[in-house]
Amino acid sequence: MSEVNQETTQQVVQEAEVKVQPKVFYSEIVENGLWKQNPGLVQLLGLCPTLAMTVSLVNGFSLGVMTAVVMAASNASVAPIRQWVPTEIRIPVFILIIAALVTIIDLSMHAYLQSLHAVLGIFIPLIVTNCIVLARVEAFAAKNPVVPSALDGFMMGFGLALVLAALGGVREIIGKGTLFSGIDLVFGPSAKSMILTVIPDYHGFLLAILPPGAFIGLASLIATRNWMAQRKAAREAATPISAGLVAH
Amino acid sequence: MSRSPYLSSAPSVSVIMVKVMLALVPAIAAYVWVFGAGILVMLALASVTALASEALILKLRKRPIKPFLMDGSALLTAWLLALSLPPLAPWWLVVVGTFFAIVIAKQLYGGLGYNPFNPAMVGYAVLLISFPVIMTHWPAPLELAQAKFSFANQLEYVFGTTNGLSLDAVSMATPLDYLKTQLTLHHSVQEITTAPQFGLLGAKGGELVVGAYLLGGLYLLQQRLITWHLPTAFLSVLALMAGAFYLVDATHFAHPLFHLFTGASMLGAFFIITDPVSGPTTPKGKLVFSAGIAVLTYLIRVYGGYPDGVAFSVLLMNMCVPLIDAWTQPRVFGHKK
Structure with missing residues (x-):
């Protein structure tokens, strides 16, 4: 009796797993990348470029977008071959794929955005070593189909890019009193007029540009995010369930 | 009674x-x-x-x-x-x-x-x-x-x-700053210290302030608000460092008394490094801590990019305080080490 029961429960569990697995919530992927599991503010992965390249908004956001492109492409290329990669050597295989994609990005930037390439320099090839790229490949693309994987890679990368842009913007305003400086490196010399002088006649606060400014700035962003999340949780806890039902 | x-x-x-x-x-x-x-x-x-x-x-x-x-x-x-x-x-x-x-x-x-x-x-x-x-x-x-x-x-x-x-x-230019820039122009210390901003021991005028810090520091010692370890070790190690370099080459390295009476030496010795919160608590640890600050201060003054080094030295040694405290725990009575 009991054996039969066990078997049926196992079957039920297996069937349930089969049913659950292909069901992917796209909105959840987007929310995880941008807010809930944001790589820059929650997972704290990929801190090297986050701290080193955010001296200005343009620098931070450009590197973030490059990372997002690499992450979408690497997730999309790992997902279809996930069944055939032996578990024992998956990390070297993933790294090779990521390295090939980063090389493509690096060479194309060198060809089409040379001045920006000169500014970002070594940090573009270093996207290979950025742990968030491998982390998403390993944690998501190795277990999920192609389309959700690509979306996950892009959204995680874009979440990081937004953090890099915010941190770059804050450091640039406090450090130099400007915003969008270096935008001419992306859109050509005619874009120079887009550079905003936020604080006119500014002495410059060098600390914000120097490495300590990156740490203090990132810590403040993380604190702000935690504070917002806590406030949201407190508000949700304070609302009684019945009240929510009535409102509906 | x-x-x-x-x-x-x-x-x-x-x-x-x-x-x-x-x-x-x-x-x-x-x-x-x-x-x-x-x-x-x-x-x-x-x-x-x-x-x-x-x-x-x-x-x-x-x-x-x-x-x-x-x-x-x-x-x-x-x-x-x-x-x-x-x-x-x-x-x-x-x-x-x-x-x-x-x-x-x-x-x-x-x-x-x-x-x-x-x-x-x-x-x-x-x-x-x-x-x-x-x-x-x-x-x-x-x-x-x-x-x-x-x-x-x-x-x-x-x-x-x-x-x-x-x-x-x-x-x-402050004397420490002036000394540093003039030394790079291959002047000897003896030539440099004839400039008007140099006084008897340190900076003209500044010496008076430094002397007042010393006075205030002695009052703190007398009131037992600070112990002798920190200021004594700091000032003597600074003087020893400066003295050793001075004995080797008096044309390139300033007199030890100059180092004691310029910059933030006295302010540091009695008022900054004696901060009870960020400093070590054990007597032996205090000696290590202040000696470290003195060595770093002298090195930054002579070889560093900034004229004075007390602030950076204090911060660097602050980082070592937990380690210093752990290594210099006094033996508890009745326990073996």
């Missing part, structure tokens, strides 16, 4: 802070005598900023405001920072430095008793790396200045209300 041993009560935090501030009064008086009354404005600015930012952050942290404000620790940090800055500086420099010292270096780490770094020195280091030009622009002592700044002029400079007044007219 009562008999010994008597129970002595430990002085409260605010009593300690008031006594330390009292010990700073001779130095402040010397500052006013040498550089003019501008320093009083700087002290007032720093005090107001410190109290306001401490109150603000205590409110944000939902802590009782009045007892923490009244303990005087914020005020003392403000005073030490103001006395480390050039005696004449724009108002925003004082405000930014004090705000940073209180909010980031002290309160964000948990407030009084929890800060691993000396708050005043964090404020000073932030200002020095952010605004190196203003921070190394010291006004010349009044007796040497070519153009005399009246108190009204000083106020105008601090609050930036005039356009015509520039500190360039009254400023002078």
Whole structure:
């Protein structure tokens, strides 16, 4: 009796797993990348470029977008071959794929955005070593189909890019009193007029540009995010369930 | 008739802070005598900023405001920072430095008793790396200045209300700075120290302030607010380092007494490194800590990029304090090591 029961429960569990697995919530992927599991503010992965390249908004956001492109492409290329990669050597295989994609990005930037390439320099090839790229490949693309994987890679990368842009913007305003400086490196010399002088006649606060400014700035962003999340949780806890039902 | 041993009560935090501030009064008086009354404005600015930012952050942290404000620790940090800055500086420099010292270096780490770094020195280091030009622009002592700044002029400079007044007219390289730049031009120490800003032992005028710090420090020792370990080890190791280099090559390295009586040596020895919160607690640890600061200070002065190194040395050694404390635990009575 009991054996039969066990078997049926196992079957039920297996069937349930089969049913659950292909069901992917796209909105959840987007929310995880941008807010809930944001790589820059929650997972704290990929801190090297986050701290080193955010001296200005343009620098931070450009590197973030490059990372997002690499992450979408690497997730999309790992997902279809996930069944055939032996578990024992998956990390070297993933790294090779990521390295090939980063090389493509690096060479194309060198060809089409040379001045920006000169500014970002070594940090573009270093996207290979950025742990968030491998982390998403390993944690998501190795277990999920192609389309959700690509979306996950892009959204995680874009979440990081937004953090890099915010941190770059804050450091640039406090450090130099400007915003969008270096935008001419992306859109050509005619874009120079887009550079905003936020604080006119500014002495410059060098600390914000120097490495300590990156740490203090990132810590403040993380604190702000935690504070917002806590406030949201407190508000949700304070609302009684019945009240929510009535409102509906 | 009562008999010994008597129970002595430990002085409260605010009593300690008031006594330390009292010990700073001779130095402040010397500052006013040498550089003019501008320093009083700087002290007032720093005090107001410190109290306001401490109150603000205590409110944000939902802590009782009045007892923490009244303990005087914020005020003392403000005073030490103001006395480390050039005696004449724009108002925003004082405000930014004090705000940073209180909010980031002290309160964000948990407030009084929890800060691993000396708050005043964090404020000073932030200002020095952010605004190196203003921070190394010291006004010349009044007796040497070519153009005399009246108190009204000083106020105008601090609050930036005039356009015509520039500190360039009254400023002078400090002896440590001057020594450093002139040595790179292959002058000997003996030639360099004949310049007008050099006094008997250290900086002309500045020596008086340094002497006042020494006086205040001795008062702290007499009141047993600090123990002998920190200042003695700091000053003697600094003198030993300077003496060794001086004996090897007297044309390139300044006299040990010069190092003791210029820059922040005395202020550091008695008022900065003696901070009980960010310093070590064991007697042996105090010796290691202050000797480390002395060695680093001398190396930064002679080989570093900045004229003085007390602030950076204190911060670097602050980082080592947990390790020093762990390694210098005294043997507990009845226990083997």
